[in-house]
Amino acid sequence: MSSFETLLEFGRSSAVLSPGTIGVVALIILWTLYVLISNPVTIKFLTSLQKQATQTQVPRIPKIPEAPDALPFVGNLMPLGGRLNENDSTIYSQWPKKLSSDIFQIRLGSERAVVANTFSTIKDLWVGHSNDLIDKPQQHGFAEKLEYDLSGANMTEPIRRCRKAATRALGKPLWPTYYHLLEPSSVYLTRELLSKDDEYMDIYPYLRHIVFDLALSLTYGTVSNGVDDEFTDALVESINQISFFRASTQRLRDYIPILRFLIPDFVSGNLVVAAEKRRQKYLDVIFDALKKRIASGEQLSTPIGQGFQSELYDAILAAYSRNRDKAWEMAFREESVELLVSLYKETLRFWTITPYSLPRTTFKDISYYNTVIPKGTTMIMNAQQANHDTAWYGDDALQFRPTRFMGKTDSLPHLTFGAGSRICPAAALSNRIIYALIARLVLAFKINEPKDPRARKANADMLDFSAEYKSLVALPRRFDVSFSPRDEGWIRTKLL
Numbered sequence: 498m499s500s501f502e503t504l505l506e507f508g509r510s511s512a513v514l515s516p517g518t519i520g521v522v523a524l525i526i527l528w529t530l531y532v533l534i535s536n537p538v539t540i541k542f543l544t545s546l547q548k549q550a551t552q553t554q555v556p557r558i559p560k561i562p563e564a565p566d567a568l569p570f571v572g573n574l575m576p577l578g579g580r581l582n583e584n585d586s587t588i589y590s591q592w593p594k595k596l597s598s599d600i601f602q603i604r605l606g607s608e609r610a611v612v613a614n615t616f617s618t619i620k621d622l623w624v625g626h627s628n629d630l631i632d633k634p635q636q637h638g639f640a641e642k643l644e645y646d647l648s649g650a651n652m653t654e655p656i657r658r659c660r661k662a663a664t665r666a667l668g669k670p671l672w673p674t675y676y677h678l679l680e681p682s683s684v685y686l687t688r689e690l691l692s693k694d695d696e697y698m699d700i701y702p703y704l705r706h707i708v709f710d711l712a713l714s715l716t717y718g719t720v721s722n723g724v725d726d727e728f729t730d731a732l733v734e735s736i737n738q739i740s741f742f743r744a745s746t747q748r749l750r751d752y753i754p755i756l757r758f759l760i761p762d763f764v765s766g767n768l769v770v771a772a773e774k775r776r777q778k779y780l781d782v783i784f785d786a787l788k789k790r791i792a793s794g795e796q797l798s799t800p801i802g803q804g805f806q807s808e809l810y811d812a813i814l815a816a817y818s819r820n821r822d823k824a825w826e827m828a829f830r831e832e833s834v835e836l837l838v839s840l841y842k843e844t845l846r847f848w849t850i851t852p853y854s855l856p857r858t859t860f861k862d863i864s865y866y867n868t869v870i871p872k873g874t875t876m877i878m879n880a881q882q883a884n885h886d887t888a889w890y891g892d893d894a895l896q897f898r899p900t901r902f903m904g905k906t907d908s909l910p911h912l913t914f915g916a917g918s919r920i921c922p923a924a925a926l927s928n929r930i931i932y933a934l935i936a937r938l939v940l941a942f943k944i945n946e947p948k949d950p951r952a953r954k955a956n957a958d959m960l961d962f963s964a965e966y967k968s969l970v971a972l973p974r975r976f977d978v979s980f981s982p983r984d985e986g987w988i989r990t991k992l993l
């Protein structure tokens with residue numbers, strides 16, 4: 498017997514659901530529906546629901562194609578946020594093939610965004626309209642939950658002052674006051690590498706320690722207690738937790754207002770608030786220590802290949818008339834080895850650790866070719882795609898070529914630090930630190946791939962090098978390396 502026949506049989510045999518009763522119940526349901534549907538409140542609710550399904554902060558932008566397969570409410574969010582085990586940039590790179598356009602619009606829930614995919618489009622918009630792209634999208638439940646967030650805030654007066662202070666602190670004239678901070682970290686790293694005696698190791702915690710100590714000194718005039726320090730690990734972990742949410746398309750409720758209405762903050766548990774509380778707890782400890790030191794009158798100073806390695810080693814020595822000591826000493830102070838400059842630029846280009854940069858918001862209407870991108874539109878730079886753009890870099894754009902930037906002085910060699918008005922204020926200082934660390938490592942050691950089969954191999958794929966697909970910043974997969982001293986006696990003279 499089919500289920501329909503069973504139902505009829507049940508209706509026939511049941512004393513309660515006689516055909517007459519079923520008729521009355523159906524009439525009541527229909528009548529209730531009619532009353533509900535014709536009620537102005539219901540009509541308002543349904544109209545607003547229908548509007549919400551496709552409404553965005555700015556209307557659809559004419560003459561810019563829309564990414565395919567947008568759904569009501571979610572828009573194009575579903576394949577993003579690492580849900581397909583690929584970062585957003587890799588997904589953005591797939592849509593233009595279907596649309597035959599370098600630029601297209603998408604719907605991130607109720608947020609309309611424009612995605613630029615090629616180097617020249619990004620340069621036109623981010624550099625050509627630098628001041629029009631000075632604001633940042635206000636991600637729900639993010640910036641307002643943080644004590645201070647320069648990179649996620651609109652360019653208001655306090656933020657302008659904050660950026661000015663950051664640009665000053667990170668600018669070239671103050672670098673000499675940081676050498677005494679960077680030097681010990683670099684010496685510490687060299688000593689540790691020497692003590693490993695050719696054994697393979699993961700160098701990441703050491704490199705992280707150098708940058709972290711510099712940031713701590715600049716902000717709190719202090720340094721951490723070393724690479725294995727539990728406190729530092731916990732603080733870094735709490736900072737990473739916050740980065741995990743920044744501009745991430747992982748949490749649907751940040752983009753879909755109705756989800757926030759249905760699942761309030763206290764049900765979903767506000768993870769940003771929890772992460773901020775943890776970070777603040779650690780920063781309070783550091784800040785309290787700083788206050789005590791100030792109160793006690795303390796003066797605070799803020800202060801691939803083996804062939805290529807040989808070539809680089811020779812280039813470094815050649816720049817200093819084969820004077821190793823001078824080359825070591827000047828590493829943080831100048832960038833006179835062109836091959837090394839080209840190497841760090843190519844490294845940052847090829848492995849784009851900020852694959853979709855930090856989104857911006859248009860500060861006013863922008864005339865772009867034959868259309869207008871309205872004020873308030875989210876602008877997403879597909880830095881990963883543009884950094885591999887064959888139209889910009891040539892047919893070998895998908896290859897790692899350390900000499901690519903030799904003889905080139907373009908002020909925007911790649912987009913890993915962003916571009917235009919809100920470009921990373923630490924770009925030049927970060928470049929210098931990378932330059933100096935590589936110079937010293939190559940001067941002191943031969944860097945080898947470990948022979949031990951237990952050692953972790955590096956993943957050098959330009960997209961798959963990162964273990965992180967869901968958040969803004971890539972997290973390179975960890976790997977082991979071994980370091981053979983070129984001249985142990987000489988290295989020891991640098992550890993004094």
Ligand code: HEM
Nearest residue numbers: 647648660851854855913914915916919920921922923927
């Ligand atoms: C290799 C290292 C780094 C990379 C690849 C990087 C990348 C970026 C990117 C892509 C942006 C957004 C730029 C834009 O919107 O166009 C940014 C902003 C920023 N970065 Fe960096 N960064 C690095 C290191 C640092 C360091 C060491 C500091 C501080 C000591 C720093 C401080 C900032 C600040 C304060 C902003 C916000 C600027 C603003 O919104 O006006 N960055 N960074």
